[in-house]
Amino acid sequence: VGHPEIFPLVFTTKTQDIFNCRADEDVTEENCFKLIKKEDIIQDLKTRDAISDFHPVKKIVLEYPGEELLVVFDAKFQYGQNFYLVASEEAKENLLKPPETAEEEKEKEEKGEETLEVHPYKPPVHKPWVSLGSEKEVEEESVKEAVPKIKYMISRVRRKFGAPITFTDRNASHVEDSYVECTPYQDKSFSIKMLEKDLGIQMVPKLREASTQTKWTYPKNAATQYFPRQLSNEEKEESLSSKKLKEFLTSVHLRMEIALQQNEIMNAFFDDWKALAEDERSSAGKPYVYLKAYQSFTNLHYLKNRTISCICWHPTIYGIIAVSARGQLSHEEQVNLSDKSLLHQSFIAFWSFSDPLHPQLMLECPEDIYCFQFSPSDPNIIAGGCINGQVVLWDISQHEEKLQNAKTVAEENEVTAVNMVNASVPNILQYIYLSVGENGTELPLVRYCAVSSIQYSHKKTVTDIHWLSDYLEENRMGANAENRPETCVQLITCSPDCSILFWDIPATRLPQQSSSEKTKEDIFHMPPDVPDTSKHLDLCWKPLTKINLHKSAINRDGPTRICLREMHYHYKTSEKVKSLNLLELLNKESPYTETSPSSSKNPKVLESISIDFFVGTEDGDIVYSVWKVDIDSFAAKPVSQKHTQKYTIHSEAINTLQKSPFFKNIILSIGGQNFAIWKEGVTNGPVHQSSCSAGRNTAGQWSLTRPGVFFIGRDDGNIDIWDLTKKTYKPSHLQSISESMITFISPWIGSPMQHFLGVSDDLGVLHVLEICPMLSYPLTNEYANVLDYFEREAKYLKHCEQEFKEYQEFQSK
Amino acid sequence: GIPIRTTLDNSATIPYASLLHQLTMKTRSIVRDIDPLDDLTFLRIRSKKHEIMVASDKDYFLIVIQNPCE
Secondary structure, three states: OOOOOEEEEOOOHHHHHHHOOOEOOOEOOOOOEEEEEHHHHHHHHHHHHHHOOOHHHHHHHHHOOOOEEEEEEOOOOOOOOOEEEEOOHHHHHHHHOHHHHHHHHHHHHHHOOOOOOOOOOOOOOOOOOOOOOHHHHHHHHOOOOOOOOOOOOOOOOHHHOOOOOOOOOOOOOOOOOOOOOOOOOOOOOOOOOOOOOOOOOOOOOOOOOOOOOOOOOOOOOOOOOOOOOOOOHHHHHHHHHOHHHHHHHHHHHHHHHHHHHHHHHOOOOOOHHHHHHHHHHHHOOOOOOOEEEEEEEOOOOOOOOEEEEEEEEOOOOOOEEEEEEEEOOOHHHHHOHHHOOOOOOEEEEEEEOOEOOOOOEEEEEOOOEEEEEEOOOOOOEEEEEEOOOOEEEEEOHHHHHHHHOHHHHHHHHHHHHHHHHHOOOOOHHHHHHOOOOOOOOOOOEEOOOEEEOOOOOOOOOOOEEEEEOOOOEEOOOOOEOOOOOOOOOEEEEEEOOOEEEEEEOOHHHOHHHHHOOOOOOOOOOOOOOOOHHHHHHOOOEOOOEEEEHHHOOOOOOOEEEEEEEEEEEEEEEOOOOOOOOHHHHHOOOOOOOOOOOOOOOOOEEEEEEEEEEEEEEOOOEEEEEEEEEEOOOOEEEEOOHHHOEEEEOOOOOEEEEEEOOOOOOEEEEEEOOEEEEEEOOOOOOOOEEOOOOOOOEEEEEEOOOOOOEEEEEEOOOEEEEEEOOOOOOOOOEEEEOOOOOEEEEEEEEEEOOEEEEEEEEOOOOEEEEEEOHHHHOOOOOHHHHHHHHHHHHHHHHHHHHHHHHHHHHHHHO | OOOOOOOOOHHHHHHHHHHHHHHHHHHHHHHHHHOOOOOOOEEEEEOOOOEEEEEEOOOOEEEEEEOOOO
16 A cells, blocks of 8 residues: 555564564664565575465565565554565665665765755656545445335236226225325434535526616807809899789789878877877976076185186086186276286186085186187097187196096095185185195196297187087088097187187197106196196197188177087198198198098098188177188188178177087077077078067077077076977076076086086086976977977078068069 | 899898798798688888888789888
């Protein structure tokens, strides 16, 4: 068992003696090997045969190839007996050799370990299977038939085959012992605990079906470009002349005509409900007060003994009004300029709604200002005309921000108000230069930046000043060029010295310059915040051109008011000369090319300017004339005598001559005890004339929102509100505003809900009144109605004239 | 619809022609749906600013745009 070449043998004492391998004598534990010759063993076998110890291994011995067999003394009974026979040469060698090799190896290791034994690779050798007892287990587990099967054969007696059979039923339980029962019972002595049980398990995964569907949309830009189908000209011609079209037109023509006629007869769009509502509003609930007092502005120090000569609202900033004040001088004193006191400092004051006691800004003037205007294109430039005939220019762009934030200053100034009122400082000059209040809020004083030279200005008071807008251009063909929003750069002034002067703004005064250094205002010196560039213009500013009305025989007295009707620039087209402005041509030093409006299409040369205007004179005459200014000759002359018309309606000097904001050819003139409305083109007389009233009319303006309403101020401090849609023979309403004479009226639209009327009086107080909605919002069709009225009046005048002519003719016969 | 003859400028004619053509077709189909023997003769559209009148036929239609009297 185990090693096939090892056969355990029992050696008797006799055998041991024979072979000289007695235990513990010849062979010991250390020296256990004994080589016995094969022939000896064979001889022993022959002699003792069955009782020989070698008997079981007889065959092996006989087959043994070698000469000597190895017998090993097994002292420890390793293989079961005290001796064992090694059956193969190889094993013999191994047994004899290995102890030696082991000893050799040990010796080798002790001697030197440098020599490494390289074991050549030996592939695994196929070894025979060695049974370890597993076949026994397999045998035990396998199922075999242990008991032979018993066979039974049952058959019937032969003779009974095929015989008729009778079946009967018999209940088994009736007959005893017909069956043997073997009932199950629980055997108490029997108990087997089941320790082990074979179970089979199968694992099945849970199966579930699920599905999703995704929609993948990505944005994609898609565009189509299309153009409409159009027929070519030939096709159009063909269709137009085709018979079918003719038939169509004839059939359709009647229907269309009916429809058009219907439209002509009646306006189907007319909203009756709305019209009804309008009348309701006007008739029911008359407002108690037409002009509600909103605010009053006055200042005891600056405006003491002064009268306000002109009011202007700031065009863009809400709530800012400028007033110009001048001394309350009688007419004679006004003429004599040398009577002017030196302490009499002139200024224009800016008021803000937020502060009724202190003006926001003061503009310094060389003389009292009679009239002034904001430039329509740039509200920071103000032009004013003085009593002595000079024209003054201011630039307030540095203070624009302050004006816009005027509200915040109000509270701070309230503290100082008390101080202001109580202090009594007769020297106004000093006061203007001192700062106001301890809080450090200063009253800015703006010095004028340009004043005209005395030599070339008017000789008398500048009574009217207007800015000219440069938009009306006309070339020879008469076609109008498009209106371009341009900077207003030209002024026109008139004066009782019978001249009308045209001025241009010095180029350096344009708003681009306003961003120059903002030095801190040094109140004890002249404020240097005026750009230096314009200093050289002080007293050097000259007018462009002059219209001398003196030459015409019609005018004896000077104009007080001017109302420009139209200005036409006549150009001569030429290729060489670049496009020009009026100023460039006349004032060649002016570096105006960059900023002047240029008509880029056709370079033109300015040939002449024709102006038509109305002029109201000191004597109460209204003169309408057309003048033409020839550029080359630099002389202005009337176009023709025929065009000059003169009307004497008023008894005193005209104080207002204003074009209606709604109708281009309607002008209101106010003077003395009556007023008149003129329509241009109607030369026989005014379209509307009021009857002479008890008091004098001293001021007046058209309403800005209602075409048929205008306000007239009187010398007793009342305001007459005239509403042409209601009554044309007397004012629709009277309201008393102040005690003294009204000097100027100026309406303004502050916001769509708030319409203001600025009224100034002789005491230097500016009243701001709020116009009631009834007077602010126009009625439906008011424009058409008022226009109609004027036309009717014009027709009536014409009719009257004709009748008069006829009468004259009749008389002469 | 392709304009054959117009008194307006081109940019105004083309939208009028195409849009009113579609509207006319729609209107005609409405009229005929209600009563198959009926046919559209005249179409008037009144808006705030204008009145548009369309007279239609089998192949052609005539458009007139009018401002109402004030």
